[in-house]
Amino acid sequence: xxxxxxxxxxxxxxxxxxxxxxxxxxxxxxxxxxxxxxxxxxxxxxxxxxxxxxxxxxxxxxxxxxxxxxxxxxxxxxxxxxxxxxxxxxxxxxxxxxxxxxxxxxxxxxxxxxxxxxxxxxxxxxxxxxxxxxxxxxxxxxxxxxxxxxxxxxxxxxxxxxxxxxxxxxxxxxxxxxxxxxxxxxxxxxxxxxxxxxxxxxxxxxxxxxxxxxxxxxxxxxxxxxxxxxxxxxxxxxx
Ligand SMILES: Cc1cc2nc3c(=O)[nH]c(=O)nc-3n(C[C@H](O)[C@H](O)[C@H](O)COP(=O)(O)O)c2cc1C
Numbered sequence: 040x041x042x043x044x045x046x047x048x049x050x051x052x053x054x055x056x057x058x059x060x061x062x063x064x065x066x067x068x069x070x071x072x073x074x075x076x077x078x079x080x081x082x083x084x085x086x087x088x089x090x091x092x093x094x095x096x097x098x099x100x101x102x103x104x105x106x107x108x109x110x111x112x113x114x115x116x117x118x119x120x121x122x123x124x125x126x127x128x129x130x131x132x133x134x135x136x137x138x139x140x141x142x143x144x145x146x147x148x149x150x151x152x153x154x155x156x157x158x159x160x161x162x163x164x165x166x167x168x169x170x171x172x173x174x175x176x177x178x179x180x181x182x183x184x185x186x187x188x189x190x191x192x193x194x195x196x197x198x199x200x201x202x203x204x205x206x207x208x209x210x211x212x213x214x215x216x217x218x219x220x221x222x223x224x225x226x227x228x229x230x231x232x233x234x235x236x237x238x239x240x241x242x243x244x245x246x247x248x249x250x251x252x253x254x255x256x257x258x259x260x261x262x263x264x265x266x267x268x269x270x271x272x273x274x275x276x277x278x
Pocket of ligand 1 (some may be wrong): 049050051052053139140141142143144160201202203204205206236239240243
């Protein structure tokens, strides 16, 4: 199965065996990290594997491994981080491991910066206790297309199924001339800003659009993208 096919089978795993992944496989995962494609090539980032034991979290089930993504602070940096780490989420699941994004986790103070970059997010993974994949696309709990796009578009199905923090699914897609404009719901008390996690979520959905349209995908900022009440403009895609 190709990586993009795991978009329709992946899930968050929250129950793991204690054993670590073997060294050879961890090396394969390191190699994959070196080949991940960024959304924005001019944003500096690092992605590091760490033992899950280094993760600070109130959650009792943190598995044997974690991937930490560090980034510079720049427009689109969190979308870029989500875009990158989602490739890893799919990859480790393609190898039969369980994985889960971990907003409710951090690292010790001295591990929160690397090479002048700040820790943006963690993805944890390990050997699952049960089945790591969903039986199929019917098993996802997601908003219907009518709530996330101005019209039905099969090409957006992969984005509709993307994982997001607390399953918020903050995305909205508006068809323009030759491009789809991508928006994120504003959140917080006054609905004025996009949360850090939602920026990451947007990168995850964009990653799915990229994997399904690898040859043609283009992300750019369109100066004429219309405003959408209650949403912030994130960028536009050609698929
Ligand atoms: C940025 C981000 C942060 C998340 N943080 C957590 C977390 O701290 N704990 C947790 O159990 N799940 C976390 N999740 C997983 C989401 O709850 C999950 O992706 C969503 O409910 C959809 O379910 P699925 O991944 O099984 O499709 C996070 C997901 C994302 C994208």
